[in-house]
Amino acid sequence: LRPTPEKKEEKERVRLALLRGTLRLAAVHGFPSLGLREAAREAGIAPTSFYRHFEDMNELGMALIHDLLEPRLRELADSLQSADPGQGPADELVARTFKFIEEDPELLRFLLAEQHGAFPAFRTALRTRLAALAEAVHAASGPGTPLSAAEASIVLLLDGAGRALDSEPGARQAVAVRLVETMDRLLSNPQNGPGA
Amino acid sequence: LRPTPEKKEEKERVRLALLRGTLRLAAVHGFPSLGLREAAREAGIAPTSFYRHFEDMNELGMALIHDLLEPRLRELADSLQSADPGQGPADELVARTFKFIEEDPELLRFLLAEQHGAFPAFRTALRTRLAALAEAVHAASGPGTPLSAAEASIVLLLDGAGRALDSEPGARQAVAVRLVETMDRLLSNPQNGPGA
């Protein structure tokens, strides 16, 4: 008794509408203040239909992390493998991250907010995924760079992304440039000077 | 028709009970999910009495920033003026911040969460106050340190504080040591080597 692929796709579409609608609302009011009925309304389904997809809003939040955010972060990490090895990873990483800001600001806002938000399950899940990104940065950095510096560079990256989100789109380029400088300062070996 | 000092103190006590009670609840459920009735209950007053002190929860949140957090941050900034000028500010700053964690973890949790939270008024108010702290770090750093590095060091400080909050109290010392190293790496002049 398996459902036809078309039925599966249909269900997937509604599920995605719930995820995207929730992100849209969370960008305005914040995820923790959202209710199940609000999410269902935004997705265009009846409140009771919510339960066909998620048990509650927490489960939906975890799906946001797993289904939407994780692929994005993996993409960022993978892009560092093919980056210019003479340059250091900061430039490539910031460029990709700011493209991410343009393409999906709501998802980034969610990441920023819940990274230090009140729900421990979100914090833990997000930190795990950001740690993986930090490892990729570490691998793409010079041999003298400690892992803690790579981790710190991710922290700066996220904070810079948050500042960019709150800036006018025209001012974002300046934020990006300063961010790359600071990350380079942190990642490059002080003994050898920056960029070596 | 002025109220007697005792009456003023009494009102101040209730107001403080509202602020502290809200912080206590926000540390568990998050500030954005808190309601006026919940805050009043925790403070031991009737729901309607809330209005004698604040118009709504947003106003209470701004009072948290102005009345409780701002003095703490000012204290941190002032402590840097008397710090050892040969050492750089990171060691002193981290030590004071981790004392802050011990003394008032709930207030620090609020700062961390709302710094990137969904309410723009909180974000703006907190960034202004953190910028002032960054300037103090800048003033206490070596002459080659750019302001952007001082700002970034505050970002790392807050992230480190968040990690410490989520660690066992016994593991916090290790977090502090690594944090000082990373901040020093960022603040010291790469040309001259660390700590010079």
Added chain:
DNA sequence: TGTACATCAGTGAACGCGCGTTCACTGATGTAC
């Protein structure tokens, strides 16, 4: 092929509950004279 049955996403009615807010009131205390 047709027929009986199972699955399952979506639904509307209904529930009890806690919410924010209003209102008129109390009681203590300060002020005017």
Added chain:
DNA sequence: TGTACATCAGTGAACGCGCGTTCACTGATGTAC
């Protein structure tokens, strides 16, 4: 001194509202034979 009045923090009753959740149902579609 006493008396009338103003101020104001705190209160309980009451309101309408949106919430999360349950329930039984529909209708489309896949399976068994």
